[in-house]
Amino acid sequence: MRLHRRALLGAPLLAAPGLARAQEAWPARPVRLVIPFTPAGTTDLTGRLAAERLGARLGQPVVVENRPGAGGNVGAEFVARAEPDGYTLLLTTIGTGAINFAVYGDRMPYRPADLAAVGLLTRVPNVLMVPPGSAARTVAELVALAKARPGGINYGTAGIGSSPHVCMELFGLETKAPLTHVPYRGSAPMLTELMAGRVDVGMDNIPSSLAFCRDGQLRALATTGAKRSAVLPDVPTMREAGIPGFEATAWFGLLAPAAIPKPVLARLGREVDAVARDPAFRDRMAELGADLPGLTPDGGSTPEAFEAFLAAERGRWADVVRRSGAKVE
Known part of the structure; x- marks a missing residue:
């Protein structure tokens, strides 16, 4: 019984170096x-x-x-x-x-x-885009279009709670443009629908939409960073487009x-x-x-x-x- 108790008391001491080694060995798989x-x-x-x-x-x-x-x-x-x-x-x-x-x-x-x-x-940063056939060629024209159309315009994003979603909500707050959110299950389906003109405007992260903006399948109106994007240098920031203080990445x-x-x-x-x-x-x-x-x-x-x-x-x-x-x- 005495030996058994000593073994139990010694077990944590014996185990501790093993635990330390296991932690030091991370990652082992x-x-x-x-x-x-x-x-x-x-x-x-x-x-x-x-x-x-x-x-x-x-x-x-x-x-x-x-x-x-x-x-x-x-x-x-x-x-x-x-x-x-x-x-x-x-x-x-x-x-x-x-x-x-x-x-x-x-x-x-x-x-x-x-x-x-x-x-x-x-x-x-994110980028605000419209289909190539859209009447809006600038942010100001997009806002005017939204205010002139009964019920406003629809915008697509990669989903509820995404950065593009809250960016567009901030856009609506700052411009008073009437907007209705159409969430998709990711960027790819949203961009497909936007290029087809089934939503009026889209907001997305630059990396996943860059190729479509460059080849003319989508028209970029503004980016959301503090300065112009190096990969879309001809596209103004939201601030340059007339929305003071707008910055979101x-x-x-x-x-x-x-x-x-x-x-x-x-x-x-x-x-x-x-x-x-x-x-x-x-x-x-x-x-x-x-x-x-x-x-x-x-x-x-x-x-x-x-x-x-x-x-x-x-x-x-x-x-x-x-x-x-x-x-x-």
């Missing part, structure tokens, strides 16, 4: 990156590029898994409930990380505290289950920051109109800086949602 939207859009593109570079740095494959639904909430909840061992991560968007908490309200299946901030990868980063071990979170934070600075990732995203996070004094990102950024974004977009009434019914 492939890591799963959940993208909470369908393939082909900006979120998917960013996630796959990041997964490739992150896997190279970790020495283990980072396997992408698309889990779309409910404005990204399906995939985000899956990660929030996953084992917090560092092997399941979320490619978060402005929707799943900020906007959805205001838009879905009590229907949100997870809370901010259920997910740990890892790091911000990139920021992406989508963004993409990584989140993990909240109880992830601190050493693993710290390692992930360093690696995500390195991916965001990686010339291969950076140059490819720049070709599509994206730029670096710039959350820290040296222009990078840390878990702490990303957490503060998330809190500020939730507050900002909660105010827009409150003013516009853009709720999921």
Whole structure:
């Protein structure tokens, strides 16, 4: 009996080095990156590029898994409930990380505290577009068209709670243009419908719509960043188009289950920051109109800086949602 008790008392001491080694050895197997939207859009593109570079740095494959639904909430909840061992991560968007908490309200299946901030990868402006046959050639003409038409105009986005959705709600607040939202399940179906003229106007992230704007299948009226996009240099910003103070960018980063071990979170934070600075990732995203996070004094990102950024974004977009009434019914 005495030997048995000693064995039990010694067990935690024997196990502790093993646990430490297991943590130090992370990652010992492939890591799963959940993208909470369908393939082909900006979120998917960013996630796959990041997964490739992150896997190279970790020495283990980072396997992408698309889990779309409910404005990204399906995939985000899956990660929030996953084992917090560092092997399941979320490619978060402005929707799943900020906007959805205001838009879905009590229907949100997870809370901010259920997910740990890892790091911000990139920021992406949006672009306001119309079909090539539209009578509107400028933002002012689009607003005039909306006000002159009984019932206003319809606008398409990649879904409820997406960055384009709240951008258009802000656009309506600032211009007093009567708008009706037509949400789609991702950018690809929205762009198809917009090119066919079945919706009057669309808002989307620049990367997923850039090719269509360049080849004339869509007419870009304005971008939403603080300055003109390097990939659409002839397109004015919203400010230049006559809407003072209008600035909004989508963004993409990584989140993990909240109880992830601190050493693993710290390692992930360093690696995500390195991916965001990686010339291969950076140059490819720049070709599509994206730029670096710039959350820290040296222009990078840390878990702490990303957490503060998330809190500020939730507050900002909660105010827009409150003013516009853009709720999921």
